[in-house]
Amino acid sequence: MAHPSNPADPADPADPAGPADPGGPGRSRSSRWAMLAVLCSSLLLVAMDATILNVALPSLIDDMRPSALQQLWIIDVYGLVLGGLLVTTGAIGDRFGRKRLFLAGFVLFGVASVLAATSDSPTQLIAGRVLLGVGGAMVMPSTLSLIRNIFTDPHERALAIGFWAAVAGAGAAIGPLVGGLLVEEYGWSAAFWVNVPVVVVTVAAGIWLLPEYKAAGTHALDWASAALSVVGIVGLAWGIKHVAKNGPAATGVVILVLGALVLTVFVLRQLRLPDPLLDVRLFRSHPFTAAALATLMAMLAAGAALFLVSLWLQYVHGYSPFEAGLRTLPVALATLVGSLAAPRLMHAVGVRAVMGAGLLGMLAGFLLLALSPEPTSYVYIAVFLVTLGLGDGLAITTSASVLVSAVPPERAGQAGAVSETSYELGVGLGVALLGSIHGALYADLMPRGVPEAARESMGGAAEAAAALGGPAGSRLLETARSAFDQALTTTAYVSAGIVAVVTVLVLWLVPKNFKATGSH
Structure with missing residues (x-):
């Protein structure tokens, strides 16, 4: 098994041609980057779907009237299903072909998008989100494992992973912006219809451009x-x-x-097992474990933050879905900058320093939000989003480079599965855990005697205030906004504590002079 610090990796044994040039097996530089564009276009949609409903939730609630529990399931079942299946789909790709799995998964993603877009009940929408998670689970480990095999030159691979991480992070960050624009113009179902044309074009390009990779000598799937x-x-x-x-x-x-x-x-x-579904011995490597942990916890904190900030912008400040999405754009731009800067910084100062700096940047952002005066102004939110994006871009890109370089080409699906499981499970758990903590704090801050719906959620408070009308409705709405705002800053303390603990663990687990393949 290749060690993460090896300066180069062998060609994929499943490709008999071997590498005809420094960057990939028998393919020109331009064709490799065209392949990366196909992979990133699919990743963009899958990542966007993790957050695109954040701004669509208020209009969806008005239309479907889901319960508070159904609302949480609509948002986070996608990430939970996706995270649960990634280990299995990564192994399937290694055994039966990564291109085949990628294309089948993206077709299913398109079909599930139609099912979700045509939903007339919360149950159908949740079912659509489940199928979207299955399709996404087939796509995501394939993108990273194909990058591992297409880019055999360590320097090119580091840059390719930087673009991959930038698209993954930016996709999650621009989901609210794209969702806001579509919801405002066409309704919440447009957040799903937008997937369909991209799926058609990407599948057609993938059939033509992408190579097939299958690990040689593997056993049947367990x-x-x-x-x-x-x-x-x-x-x-x-x-x-x-x-x-x-x-x-x-x-x-x-x-x-x-x-x-x-x-x-x-x-x-x-x-x-002689040929395990996931080689858990990889976690004996402290840097590998640190990279998986950093991805999981960074996305746990960041995913919840984007969800809550999107609701804060709409419910507390009354912005339209598109206006709310536009105000989350700083995190997308900052993630892009952080992700593209990470490969060069890893070369200059090493993995430990870059991963630690990314996590410390996120910690600084959460502390800023926690300490912001109430009522919180958008200026504090904007600075928070920038620090969150920069830190997230640095941490996720560095972590992906460590995870991918830790395995030989025939096990690239396992590296992709660990990276993506950490990423998606982090987003899903973040919304579930921190979203629930925020909800409990909000309910506790609401005074006794208000309608039960107003205690359950800010959306319920808005409906109750509208029903009351007059000064009583205005007072209830103002009380709910204040409670939501206070709960947001208190939840930021919890997020800061999580990131602080992970930062200490990463700095302890990763050797000072450690360099992942492709960072030098």
Whole structure:
């Protein structure tokens, strides 16, 4: 197995031609970057779908009247399903072909988009989001593993991963902007219809441009391991979600413990298999573990922040969906800058310094938000979004470089699965955990005697205020806005604490002079 600090990697053994030039197996530089463009276009949609509904939620609530629990499921079931399946789909791609998996997944993504767009009930919409998660799980590890095989030159690969991370981060960040524009003009269903033409064009280009890669000499897929990974990850995530929402109730705690036990059985099984679904021995490498942890926790904090800030802009300040999306644009631009700067910075100062700097930037942003005077002004939010984006871009790009360089080409799907599982599970858990903490704080800050709907959510408060009308409605709405704002700044303290702990762990786990392949 290649060590993360090796200066170069062998050509993919499944490609008999071998590399005909320094950057990729028998392909020109321009064709490699055209392949990257195809992969990134798909990644952009999958990443956008994690956050595009943030600004569409108020109009969707007005139209469908989902319950508070259904609202959370509509938002975070996508990330939870996607995260639960990534380990399995990464292994399937290694065995049966990464191009084949990529194209099939993106077709399913398009079909699921139509199902979600035509929903007339919360149940159908949740089902559509589940299928979107399945399709996304087939696409995302394929993008990173194909990059691992297309770009065999370490220097080119580092830059390609920088673009990949920039698109992943920017996609999540511009989701609210694109969603806001579409929702304002065409309604919430347009947030799904926009996927369809991009799917058609990308699949056509992928059939023509992308190479097929399949690992040689692998065993048949261990379906028992696949079932264990899916049940364990989804059970753990579901348990965390419900414990955060409802406290230590019996059902949530039992499922949380069962999820952890199933994942323990999964790990023990992988250690015994000659060709495991996921080589858990990779986590013996401290830098590999630090990279996965940094991705998970960075996206946990960032995903929740984007969700809550989008709601804050609409509910507290009354911006339209597009206006709210436009005001989240600084995080997309900052993520782009951070991601593209990371490869050069890794070469100059090393992985540990760049990953640590990224996490410290995020920590500074959350502390700024937590300490901002109330009512919070957009100036503080804008600075917070810039620091969040810069830090996230640096941390995610550096982490992806470490994870990808830790495995040989025939196991690139496993690296992609670990990276994407950490990324998507972080977003899903962030919305579930921190979103639930924010909701509990909001409810606690609302005075007794207000309508129950107003205590459940800010959207419920807006409806109750409209029903009351007059001065009483205005007072209720102002009270709810103040409670939402206070809950946001208090939740920022929790996020800052999470990022601080992860920063310390990363600086402890990664050696001072460690360099990932492609960073030198």
